[in-house]
Amino acid sequence: MGEFVRLDGVTKRFGDVYAAVSAVDLSVDEGEFIALLGPSGCGKTTLLRMIAGLETISAGSLCIDNEPMQDRHPRDRDIAMVFQNYALYPHMTVRQNLEYPLRLRGVSREARAARVVEIAALLELEALLDRKPAALSGGQRQRVAMGRALMRNPKIFLMDEPLSNLDARLRMHMRVEIAGLQRRLGITTLYVTHDQIEAMTMADRVVIMNGGQVQQVGRPQDVYDRPANLFVATFIGAPAMNVFEIEHLPIEPNGSVTAIAKVGIRPEDITLAPDAEAPGIRLPCTVSLVETLGADSILHLTRVRGGERAAEPVVLRMNGNARDLQGQTLELCLPLSRLHFFDASGARVEPSPAWLKA
DSSP states (O other): OOEEEEEEEEEEEEETTTEEEEEEEEEEEEEEEEEEEOOOSSHHHEEEEEEEHHSSSEEEEEEEETOOOOOGGGGGEEEEOOTTOOEEEEEESSSHHHHHHHHHTOOOHHHHHHHHHHHHHHOOOOOGGGGGGGGGGGHHHHHHHHHHTTTTSSSSSEETTTTTOOOOHHHHHHHHHHHHHHHHHEEEEEEEEEEEHHHHOOOOOEEEEEEEEEEEOHHHHHHHSSBBBHHHHHHHSSOEEEEEEEEEEESSSSSSSEEEEEEEEEEGGOEEEOOSSSSSSEEEEEEEEEEEEEEEEEEHHHHHHHHEEEEEEEEEEEEEGGGTTTOOOOOOOOOOGGOEEETTSSSSEEOOOHHHHH
């Protein structure tokens, strides 16, 4: 399918100092589902609005289907956008809300009606066409908003936190619906969210942003398994990765020696250490709190050093109900093969296989 959207050095400045988005390079293939993920204020919505043409680009370039877009009006970009507040017209029925984009373009009544039937069937809205938004549930309103965006058969679908106003059960249901719809239609989609579960379960690739800059781009599992830096490592994953500061550990990556400042391990990668010969770092810890989640448990532990409790907490995820471990002192094992290494700048360091075996 090939490249369909390309951003080169895209920057958005407000005033002379503040850059909400800084020098973003990104290539999106046709039909791909991309999640823009990051904390509030990281620039992901501003980036989406520049692609839509709702914000001007201060520097850099944007091309869609090999055509420059900086000087194109939003209505001429063939883009549809769905917002978190649905933006439905309360005085119009579902049918009228769906028809509205085509009415603005002067499409005939017959063609509009045929397209409404098609979109309503696709999103299972047929029984709701004569209702007004006030008579719909949150999930139904979101489907109407998506349907209205699809009426024009756009080249690109942009979504800005579309599920943030829904309850947890409905968000899960709508995640499945949106991901399935995107794959059936094959529309290139950029989806803004601060929810890592949405990004990891729905997207083909995730673009992780912080401070207006792209931190990492990759497939969800690759980003989880090999975070590019300490920010990505601690932002992705729930509970967050355990990170320990260490004193100048020299490590051999690619034939050179680098000083390591921090070591991380995910809660599910920590094991109990019944075998003293098992390779890994040993940590004696006391269980201070057990969160029982049904299928598994989250253990919050305090490290024990020389008979005293250290300040650094440790979080362990394990299968089953572990409530009987409350208050116990355990010996944890941090397998060397599951450790993540970071230098003083927070960048990931990959140790050589020989170093790990040494």
